[in-house]
Amino acid sequence: MEIIRDQKIVQDSWRHIEDGDPVPESGDVTVSLIRFGAERSDLDARSGRDGVRVGPDEEIDTIIADLGKLPLIAVTFPKFTDGRGYSTARLLRGRHGYTGELRATGQIFRDQLFYLHRVGFDAFEMAPGKSLSDALEGFSDFSVTYQSSSR
Amino acid sequence: MYKYNANDQQIVEERAKQFRGQVERRLQGSVLEDEFKPLRLQNGLYMQLHAYMLRVAVPYGLLSSEQLRRLGHIARTYDRGYAHFTTRQNVQYNWPELADVPKILDELAAVQMHAIQTSGNCIRNTTADHLAGVARDEIEDPRPYCELIRQWSTFHPEFVFLPRKFKIAMTGAPAHDRAAIRFHDIGVRIVDNDRGQRGFEVWVGGGLGRTPHIAKVCRGFVEYEHLLSYIEAILRVYNRRGRRDNKYKARIKILVNELGIDAFRALVDAEWEEIKDSTLKLERSAIEQIVAQFAPPTYETLVDENLAKLILGKDRELASFVRNNLRPHKAPGYIAVIVSLKPVGRPPGDVSDTQLDAIADIADTYSNGRVVVTHGQNLVLPEVRQKDLAALHKALGEWDLATPNIGQLTDSICCPGLDFCNLANARSIPVAMEIAERFDRVDFLEDLGEISLKISGCINACGHHHVGNIGILGIDKLGVEAYQLLLGGSPGNDASIGEIIGRAFGASEIVNAVQTVLDVYLAQRSSADERFVGTYRRIGKTPFKDALYGDN
Numbered sequence: 001m002e003i004i005r006d007q008k009i010v011q012d013s014w015r016h017i018e019d020g021d022p023v024p025e026s027g028d029v030t031v032s033l034i035r036f037g038a039e040r041s042d043l044d045a046r047s048g049r050d051g052v053r054v055g056p057d058e059e060i061d062t063i064i065a066d067l068g069k070l071p072l073i074a075v076t077f078p079k080f081t082d083g084r085g086y087s088t089a090r091l092l093r094g095r096h097g098y099t100g101e102l103r104a105t106g107q108i109f110r111d112q113l114f115y116l117h118r119v120g121f122d123a124f125e126m127a128p129g130k131s132l133s134d135a136l137e138g139f140s141d142f143s144v145t146y147q148s149s150s151r
Numbered sequence: 152m153y154k155y156n157a158n159d160q161q162i163v164e165e166r167a168k169q170f171r172g173q174v175e176r177r178l179q180g181s182v183l184e185d186e187f188k189p190l191r192l193q194n195g196l197y198m199q200l201h202a203y204m205l206r207v208a209v210p211y212g213l214l215s216s217e218q219l220r221r222l223g224h225i226a227r228t229y230d231r232g233y234a235h236f237t238t239r240q241n242v243q244y245n246w247p248e249l250a251d252v253p254k255i256l257d258e259l260a261a262v263q264m265h266a267i268q269t270s271g272n273c274i275r276n277t278t279a280d281h282l283a284g285v286a287r288d289e290i291e292d293p294r295p296y297c298e299l300i301r302q303w304s305t306f307h308p309e310f311v312f313l314p315r316k317f318k319i320a321m322t323g324a325p326a327h328d329r330a331a332i333r334f335h336d337i338g339v340r341i342v343d344n345d346r347g348q349r350g351f352e353v354w355v356g357g358g359l360g361r362t363p364h365i366a367k368v369c370r371g372f373v374e375y376e377h378l379l380s381y382i383e384a385i386l387r388v389y390n391r392r393g394r395r396d397n398k399y400k401a402r403i404k405i406l407v408n409e410l411g412i413d414a415f416r417a418l419v420d421a422e423w424e425e426i427k428d429s430t431l432k433l434e435r436s437a438i439e440q441i442v443a444q445f446a447p448p449t450y451e452t453l454v455d456e457n458l459a460k461l462i463l464g465k466d467r468e469l470a471s472f473v474r475n476n477l478r479p480h481k482a483p484g485y486i487a488v489i490v491s492l493k494p495v496g497r498p499p500g501d502v503s504d505t506q507l508d509a510i511a512d513i514a515d516t517y518s519n520g521r522v523v524v525t526h527g528q529n530l531v532l533p534e535v536r537q538k539d540l541a542a543l544h545k546a547l548g549e550w551d552l553a554t555p556n557i558g559q560l561t562d563s564i565c566c567p568g569l570d571f572c573n574l575a576n577a578r579s580i581p582v583a584m585e586i587a588e589r590f591d592r593v594d595f596l597e598d599l600g601e602i603s604l605k606i607s608g609c610i611n612a613c614g615h616h617h618v619g620n621i622g623i624l625g626i627d628k629l630g631v632e633a634y635q636l637l638l639g640g641s642p643g644n645d646a647s648i649g650e651i652i653g654r655a656f657g658a659s660e661i662v663n664a665v666q667t668v669l670d671v672y673l674a675q676r677s678s679a680d681e682r683f684v685g686t687y688r689r690i691g692k693t694p695f696k697d698a699l700y701g702d703n
Contacts, residue, residue, distance in 0.1 A: 081189055081272070083312025087391050090309055095425060109182075111173065111190055118308035134181070141169045144158045146302040148430040149309065 002132055004113075004124040005101070007139055009132045012125075014051060014072060016105070024048070030074050033058050053105075056084040060092060067098045075121070077106035086119045093120030093150040113138035120150035152215060152521065153298050153444045155263045162305065163260040166267055170194050171253035178250070193311070195269030196252060200573045205244045205252060206269040207259060211279035211297040211321075212240035212524040216511035219522060221262045223507030229255050234507065236492060236500040238564055238615060239318070240278050240524040241269055245571055267305055272313045272401075274304035274386070278320045280329045281525035284445060285487050285533045287479040291341045291349065293323035295441040296378060299433070303379050310386050314393035315401035317386070318358075325352075331526065331642035333357045333366045334618060336403045337385060344372045351378055355385060355415070356407030359612035363648045364404040367412040369419060375438065377423075380431035384423035388415070448519045448534060453484020456537040469544050471555035471593055477540075478531075486537045488518075490530040490547060491554040491562060495587045498580045499565045500528035509550040517543045527564055529557065559596045560604055560669075561587040564615055568608030568625060569632070575608035577625025577632035577658075582606055585662050590669075599669065602683040605640070618642040620684045621668060622649040623661065634661040638668065638695055639687045647684075650692055653700050664699055671698045 003012040014028045019035055023046065030051040031043070043050045051072030052063060063070065073092065075085040085104065092098040103123035104116050109130060116124065117139055126135055155163075173190050176182040182190075191197075195206035207222070214222075222242055226234045229251045230244045237243055247255060259265055268275055277297045284292045300319060304310070310317075321339040322330040332338025338354035351373045357366025373381045385403075394400045394409075407415045461473045478487040490510065493499050502510070510530065514522045517539050518532035525531060535543060547553040556562045563586065566572065568579030583606050590596060605619030609626075616622030622637035633655040640649030656664045671694050676686045687695075 080186075081312050082395055083272075083310070084391055084395075086309045086312070087387055090387075109186055111186075112311075115306070115308040115311050131181070142162060142165050142306065144161050145308075146158075146162075146305050147307055 001125075003103075004126065004132055004135060006122055007117075007136060009136070012123075014074075016053065016074070028072075030072060033062065037062055051101075054085075054088060056082045056088075060088060060096070064096055067092070067096055067100075070098070070100050072101040072103060072123075073098065074103040074105050074125075077104060077108060080107035080109060080112060080127075086115065089116070089119040089121055090150060110135040110138040111141075114141045118145070118149045118151055152213060153210075153294075153441065159302075160260070160263070163256075163263070163265045163267070166194075166265060167253060167256035167260050170256055174249060174253055189271055189312070192271035193268055193273055194252075194256075195266035196249075197270060198573070199245070199567075199571050200569075201571070202246050203249055203252070204571070205247050205255060205266060206237070207242045207244070207264060207266050208269045208276045209241050209264075209524050210276060210301050211283065211294045212281055212526075213294065214522045214524065215262075216514045216520040216522070218262045218264055219507050219511040219514065221258060221264070223504040223511070225255055225258055226507065227504040233501050233503045235498070235567070236502065236524050236528050236530070238526050238528060238566075238613065239276060240281070240526055241276055242524070245567075270316075272315050272317075273311050274307065274313075274317045274319065277301055277304070278318070278330055278335075278526060280322045280324055281523045281527075281531050282329060282478055282487055282533070283323060283523075284447060285480050285482075285485070286324050286327075286329075287481050288327045289324040289481070290343065291323045292442075292445055293321040293339070293341055295438065295445050296339070296341075296351075297321050298441055298445075299379065299438070300382065303383075303431075307386075310390055313386075313390055314395045315398065315403075317389070317403070319382070326644065328643045329526075331615075331618065331646075333646040334359055334363075334615075334642055335366065337382060338366050339378075342372065348372075348374070350374050351381075353381060353385075356404040356412070358402050358404045359615055359617050360402065361399055361610045361612075362404070363612070363617040364408065365646050365648065366404075367407065369412070369416055376433045376435070377427050377431075379433060380427045380429065381419075381423055383431055384419045384426060387422050388418045392418070447482070450482040450485060451536070453482075453536060453538070455483055456540075458486075458537065458540075461540065466541075467593075468548070468553065468555065469541060471597070472544050472553055473540065474597070475555045475559065476557045480533075480535075484537050486535050486540070488532040488535045488540075488543065489525065489557045490532060490552050491556055492529050492552075493556060493562050493587065494551050494554040495561065495591045496584065499563055499583055506550050506552065509546075510552065513543065513546050516546070527557075527562065529562070555593070556596060558601045558603075560590055560599055560602050560621075561596060563587070563604040563606060564619070565606045566608050566613035568606075568614075572608065572613075574611055575625065576610075576627035577608050577634065579606045579608035579614055579623075579625055582623060582625075582634065582658075582661060586665055589662050589666070598679070599673070600679070600682060603641075604665075615642070616640070617648045618646070619649060620682075620687070621665060623665075626655055628655060632658050634658070634664075636661070636664055636668070636699070638692060639684060641684055645684075647688075652692055652696055667698050668695055671695050 354366035355369040569575040607614035637649030
């Protein structure tokens with residue numbers, strides 16, 4: 001599928017594996033935070049890369065030690081009006097120094113991108129049916145800002 | 152007054168442009184109403200009963216005459232010739248067309264104004280003491296710090312989708328809180344600590360609505376350089392932990408109450424420890440640059456006039472005006488004048504386009520071109536020479552702006568109610584107007600003295616009925632408008648929440664009930680100097696209850 005990464009539309013091959021569904025032997029996948037903790041050895045035995053999904057109400061304490069190795073953290077936004085993921089991103093980037101891909105998934109619309117980008121997200125899976133090229137314009141809504149953030 | 156720099160200006164212009172695009176995408180259909188709603192709300196645009204309502208921000212209530220004229224122009228051009236000042240020092244238009252709103256934002260941007268974050272679940276306009284900068288009891292003008300908070304909170308990327316709205320108020324007069332800081336999500340009081348240092352006492356978790364709470368002190372003293380980091384720590388704790396399962400339990404007051412203030416404070420302190428020395432730390436030079444913009448005008452060397460002469464003079468209307476509508480000014484020979492927007496026969500807080508123009512002219516002539524919106528829905532002319540009072544009174548009178556009722560029963564606070572608002576259960580403006588008509592006798596109001604009447608058309612409490620000495624709450628009783636009566640509320644240093652006295656009254660009974668309450672007060676007060684709230688606290692609710700409902 002197509003996503004936005006580093007403010008460009010790109011093809012993406014990561015698969016989000018739901019809890020209860022089998023994890024394929026190869027290919028890049030994300031699993032839930034709980035599964036990431038519980039099935040670590042099985043995941044390590046695979047040939048593909050492993051990322052983790054973090055829900056709005058989940059604490060990131062359990063993955064702090066893994067941040068240096070994690071290639072992708074997907075913060076989910078089941079409802080776009082639930083802003084907890086913005087704080088999660090700032091803590092990951094600012095406090096814990098995470099430098100891998102930080103992706104926003106779920107109800108992601110153009111008008112959130114400016115804020116999501118500033119708190120540290122660099123990849124975006126847009127909500128179904130939304131134009132990605134239209135969404136790219138969301139990054140440049142404002143050319144000056146007041147506060148310091150992740151950027 | 153704060154003057155926008157190039158960045159400030161660019162932000163409000165880009166906001167107007169962004170909103171124009173959002174409206175276009177909504178009208179084309181590529182943005183659905185559910186997606187548009189939070190966007191328009193963060194720009195102060197509500198869908199009301201009959202039309203959209205646009206709320207314009209007036210940071211800490213301060214307006215220039217140029218801005219007032221522009222507000223009048225907008226009322227004339229895009230609305231029905233009037234505007235409405237709110238209890239959060241903002242201004243509202245009740246009838247704009249959606250397609251015109253981007254143009255209105257352009258008009259506002261041209262005079263350094265905006266509608267950013269005047270609604271929605273984000274950090275709202277920071278309010279301040281309406282006598283900030285001129286009050287005699289003030290230790291420091293809070294508005295430079297309010298401006299810092301305005302800038303920090305504007306499009307703060309982390310806090311655009313909070314559990315619920317978030318309101319901050321500040322006062323620089325620690326002994327006399329006119330900004331109701333104890334009823335805000337965060338209230339800030341400028342204080343001196345016991346080592347003689349200046350800083351901030353930060354209160355948290357106050358609010359009205361369905362579950363009124365008086366705020367608690369979160370930290371007794373925050374050094375000036377840590378103001379923003381401390382507030383950011385509170386916001387981060389709230390954003391992550393505030394309840395999102397029930398919108399009626401989503402305000403920070405519920406979180407503070409459920410955790411307890413000590414546990415809440417521990418979370419804030421842990422967060423603050425991590426960020427207090429980050430880029431949020433304020434440099435004294437940065438503060439001083441903003442403070443300089445709020446520097447008082449150069450005052451003429453004057454002496455205080457003998458105002459008693461005016462009170463005892465032949466002009467009885469001027470006498471009432473001088474007795475009720477003036478507040479002390481720190482500069483000799485000057486006075487702050489409160490312009491009542493509560494004449495009999497008009498909804499509280501409403502002004503016409505021509506009155507806005509007239510107030511602008513009057514401010515230019517008599518008040519250094521400055522006006523301040525009060526949270527009591529009136530306007531202050533903050534820089535008036537006492538020797539100009541008679542001329543000013545005459546000029547205001549020509550525009551029906553000289554009603555001498557500040558602090559009196561008819562100076563009521565009132566939400567828009569069922570006449571405009573789709574949340575309301577009952578009308579509130581007609582009740583306020585009926586009470587104003589019933590008690591419109593100067594001698595009676597003078598004798599009654601300082602008393603506050605606050606009316607809300609529903610439990611959301613936009614009319615602040617919980618903190619009225621007399622509060623009226625409109626409810627829906629089996630499909631019929633009814634009104635509950637609360638007594639004993641106060642928003643200031645002696646903060647208290649009013650008590651419900653008994654069963655609700657019908658629309659035809661509520662004004663008589665207010666009359667009964669006033670009769671009990673007048674009969675029971677220890678002297679003419681004992682204010683209503685003092686009598687209520689001394690004698691309790693029983694005498695009022697007995698008079699209202701009989702002894703049974």
